[in-house]
Amino acid sequence: METFLGIAFNMWWFLVFGAVISGYAILDGFDLGAGALHLFLKKEESRRIALNAIGPVWDGNEVWLVIGGGVLFAGFPVAYAAIFSAFYVPFMVFLMGIVFRGVAIEFRSKEPGKWWRKTWDVVYSIASIIIALSLGLMLGNVALGIPLNDDQEFSGHWLYFFNPFAIMVAVTTLSLFMMHGAIYLTMKTENRLFIKLHLLANNFTVFFVLSFIITTLYTLLYIPHLSDYFRSHPVFFLIPLLMILSIANIPRQIKKGKYRYAFLSSAVTIALLLIMVAVEVFPYLLFSKGNAANSITINNGASSTKTMKTLLIIALIGTPLVGLYTGFVFWTFKGKVKLDATSY
Amino acid sequence: MDVEIWSRIQFAFTIAFHYIYPPMSIGLGLILVIMEGMYLKTGKKIFEDATRFWIRIFALIFGIGVATGIIMEFEFGTNWATYSKYVGDIFGSALAAEGIFAFALESGFLGILVFGWSRVGPKVHFFSTLMVFLGSMFSAIWIVVANSWQQTPAGYHIVGKGIHARAEVTDFWAMVFNPSSVDRLIHVWIAAFLAGAFLVLSVNAYYIIRKRHLEIAIPSFKIALVVATICSLSQLWAGHRSADGVAKNQPVKLAALEAHYDSSARGDMYLFGYVNNKTQQVTGVKIPGGLSFLLHGDFNEPITGLNAFKADEKPKQVNAIFQVYHIMIACGMGMIALCLFAIWQWKRNKLFETNWLLWIFVWAVLLPQIGNQAGWFAAEMGRQPWVVYGLLKTSDALSKTVKANEVIFSLILFTVVYSLLLVLFLYLLNKKIKHGPESYDSEESDENSKRNNPLMQQH
Numbered sequence: 001m002e003t004f005l006g007i008a009f010n011m012w013w014f015l016v017f018g019a020v021i022s023g024y025a026i027l028d029g030f031d032l033g034a035g036a037l038h039l040f041l042k043k044e045e046s047r048r049i050a051l052n053a054i055g056p057v058w059d060g061n062e063v064w065l066v067i068g069g070g071v072l073f074a075g076f077p078v079a080y081a082a083i084f085s086a087f088y089v090p091f092m093v094f095l096m097g098i099v100f101r102g103v104a105i106e107f108r109s110k111e112p113g114k115w116w117r118k119t120w121d122v123v124y125s126i127a128s129i130i131i132a133l134s135l136g137l138m139l140g141n142v143a144l145g146i147p148l149n150d151d152q153e154f155s156g157h158w159l160y161f162f163n164p165f166a167i168m169v170a171v172t173t174l175s176l177f178m179m180h181g182a183i184y185l186t187m188k189t190e191n192r193l194f195i196k197l198h199l200l201a202n203n204f205t206v207f208f209v210l211s212f213i214i215t216t217l218y219t220l221l222y223i224p225h226l227s228d229y230f231r232s233h234p235v236f237f238l239i240p241l242l243m244i245l246s247i248a249n250i251p252r253q254i255k256k257g258k259y260r261y262a263f264l265s266s267a268v269t270i271a272l273l274l275i276m277v278a279v280e281v282f283p284y285l286l287f288s289k290g291n292a293a294n295s296i297t298i299n300n301g302a303s304s305t306k307t308m309k310t311l312l313i314i315a316l317i318g319t320p321l322v323g324l325y326t327g328f329v330f331w332t333f334k335g336k337v338k339l340d341a342t343s344y
Numbered sequence: 345m346d347v348e349i350w351s352r353i354q355f356a357f358t359i360a361f362h363y364i365y366p367p368m369s370i371g372l373g374l375i376l377v378i379m380e381g382m383y384l385k386t387g388k389k390i391f392e393d394a395t396r397f398w399i400r401i402f403a404l405i406f407g408i409g410v411a412t413g414i415i416m417e418f419e420f421g422t423n424w425a426t427y428s429k430y431v432g433d434i435f436g437s438a439l440a441a442e443g444i445f446a447f448a449l450e451s452g453f454l455g456i457l458v459f460g461w462s463r464v465g466p467k468v469h470f471f472s473t474l475m476v477f478l479g480s481m482f483s484a485i486w487i488v489v490a491n492s493w494q495q496t497p498a499g500y501h502i503v504g505k506g507i508h509a510r511a512e513v514t515d516f517w518a519m520v521f522n523p524s525s526v527d528r529l530i531h532v533w534i535a536a537f538l539a540g541a542f543l544v545l546s547v548n549a550y551y552i553i554r555k556r557h558l559e560i561a562i563p564s565f566k567i568a569l570v571v572a573t574i575c576s577l578s579q580l581w582a583g584h585r586s587a588d589g590v591a592k593n594q595p596v597k598l599a600a601l602e603a604h605y606d607s608s609a610r611g612d613m614y615l616f617g618y619v620n621n622k623t624q625q626v627t628g629v630k631i632p633g634g635l636s637f638l639l640h641g642d643f644n645e646p647i648t649g650l651n652a653f654k655a656d657e658k659p660k661q662v663n664a665i666f667q668v669y670h671i672m673i674a675c676g677m678g679m680i681a682l683c684l685f686a687i688w689q690w691k692r693n694k695l696f697e698t699n700w701l702l703w704i705f706v707w708a709v710l711l712p713q714i715g716n717q718a719g720w721f722a723a724e725m726g727r728q729p730w731v732v733y734g735l736l737k738t739s740d741a742l743s744k745t746v747k748a749n750e751v752i753f754s755l756i757l758f759t760v761v762y763s764l765l766l767v768l769f770l771y772l773l774n775k776k777i778k779h780g781p782e783s784y785d786s787e788e789s790d791e792n793s794k795r796n797n798p799l800m801q802q803h
Binding site for chain 2: 060062063065067069071073075078089091092106110153154155314315328333342
């Protein structure tokens with residue numbers, strides 16, 4: 001096995017995939033959160049400000065999903081094939097969410113009518129909620145494992161995906177994004193809307209912490225094998241420890257009015273949660289429940305070393321560029337939202 | 345019907361719908377770069393107003409293009425799992441490169457394009473426009489490379505057997521520059537420029553007929569007409585190169601395009617016709633030996649016909665392939681004729697008084713759209729029964745775990761949602777066009793934007 005800086009190429013690619021997915025969850029997470037809480041904002045002007053807070057950046061944030069899909073397809077085609085064909089039904093629902101979220105943002109402002117806008121507000125919010133829930137549902141099932149046959153394809157019925165654990169992960173994901181989105185919006189708003197979002201941020205933090213605790217307890221009690229790796233490698237207990245500190249820091253910073261730090265903490269929390277899932281499932285990309293021999297790992301699911309090498313070069317050239325202009329765009333639109341003629 | 349046919353219908357439907365938008369984005373991107381460039385160079389406000397107007401239409405087109413494009417990326421995995429495993433090494437690389445090099449560039453700078461007018465200077469704004477345009481061009485590169493590899497695979501070797509067989513890259517650049525990549529990319533780029541140019545022509549022709557926004561509409565029309573003329577003429581050359589490549593690399597597809605059955609006969613070229621695949625008869629108007637002449641410079645040179653290929657290695661829908669191919673050519677020729685005639689009228693100073701010609705331009709926006717769709721159908725149907733030419737059959741490429749009823753469920757979903765999207769898109773586009781460009785930066789413009797923005801009236 002060839003290596004780069006002492007790490008095998010498929011391991012590198014696993015890390016890259018993890019980083020891209022974390023990037024997506026952190027960036028589009030606040031868009032989705034803002035969408036999910038959209039209907040809590042009642043006034044037309046508040047809704048417009050909230051939409052324009054994500055307006056210039058949500059498209060760029062969604063790109064991380066596209067990159068993630070490409071990375072998985074290229075680096076681990078077997079996992080890409082198995083995961084998306086297995087999750088056919090929930091994934092189609094997810095994609096519809098993506099379509100409707102995008103067009104709702106785009107269409108809403110194009111007509112002044114009250115009902116036109118109300119309809120797209122509801123579509124936008126429900127689509128955001130569906131995206132968050134279905135992402136969580138799929139993540140939960142990937143963590144849990146699904147039955148795979150000898151061809152490494154799903155051999156169950158799609159109703160299987162609606163198991164208690166996956167549902168809990170789905171709700172936790174939604175609550176996490178809502179908290180994340182509310183904190184983001186506090187940074188972008190002023191006056192009464194800002195006060196309202198401050199309160200919402202507090203409430204969603206409580207919602208998230210409760211969901212998180214329930215899911216964690218359920219995992220420890222009923223799905224002990226997910227914590228096996230932690231027990232055998234105690235050093236990894238640092239991750240949940242850091243995560244608890246990071247979560248605890250969120251309400252603390254909100255209380256102090258330091259929303260930027262609160263946002264940073266919730267971003268770190270998202271990353272740590274995904275790292276924890278990665279450690280739990282490693283080295284499996286998709287664990288085969290019932291017949292472990294059919295599982296897809298980072299070894300049997302990977303592309304050729306040549307492709308992964310090429311991709312690593314592509315990533316090394318591309319990532320700094322993407323970082324550079326993403327930073328430029330965020331910097332251009334920094335500060336509180338001001339509505340003008342070009343706004344949504 | 346079985347999973348295969350449903351999955352094929354779904355893929356064809358979703359990709360065809362998606363492909364309405366990206367060519368318009370690419371073509372409109374070019375026009376935007378020209379218009380905003382003119383604004384920077386001349387400082388004339390009409391160019392700024394035109395740029396702003398088209399950016400708002402660009403955003404609408406781009407939005408639907410993205411939403412429907414994300415679906416495409418995952419549809420390989422959902423419906424074509426075996427294919428995905430087989431080509432992941434190659435196709436996946438191209439998609440990943442597209443995401444990181446092209447799509448990120450495009451989406452990142454789009455925010456500045458649409459919302460950044462008051463936040464960045466004119467030069468930075470122009471730079472953003474340029475980046476969005478380049479991003480869309482790069483997108484086309486990677487997608488066409490991936491598809492061309494399916495037509496003319498190169499730079500790979502096959503590893504494993506049966507269900508576990510897969511293509512692995514041996515030479516990345518040979519894979520990227522496979523025999524058909526460059527020709528097809530040029531063909532697709534030019535077709536996209538035409539889609540953008542004809543959209544601009546259509547809208548401005550409408551304004552000129554209605555005597556509205558003339559100070560903007562006439563220069564915009566002229567810019568777009570020049571682009572359309574250059575592109576439609578160069579498409580002759582690019583299309584010919586592509587056809588040459590097909591003759592060399594995919595002779596069976598070439599035979600199907602002209603419904604040429606007999607292996608020892610010269611190849612005729614039809615203007616239009618009807619193919620009976622059973623009797624192998626083509627009824628229509630033809631140039632005898634035209635195909636032989638175009639490919640070999642000799643009217644009597646025999647061309648390999650469909651009968652020379654094994655039954656399970658050639659497409660069955662010969663008439664459909666023949667039709668879409670000839671529709672594409674007719675659209676191309678129609679655009680050339682229209683552009684040249686308009687240029688001639690322009691020279692005689694009669695262009696903007698000839699209302700019937702302008703009305704043709706209003707509707708001619710459909711020509712590049714139909715041509716684009718027909719061209720892709722010809723390319724993809726002509727490759728059947730292969731999904732990767734000579735390597736993997738379409739029927740072997742499916743997701744084995746996905747059932748027919750699941751595909752029917754998603755197909756119904758797509759049909760309903762996409763119909764709704766198309767109706768809304770056309771409604772909003774029509775509304776924006778009727779509303780027309782606004783004048784910015786003057787007192788009057790503030791009034792205008794308030795009048796047109798009811799939210800600003802309330803406050």
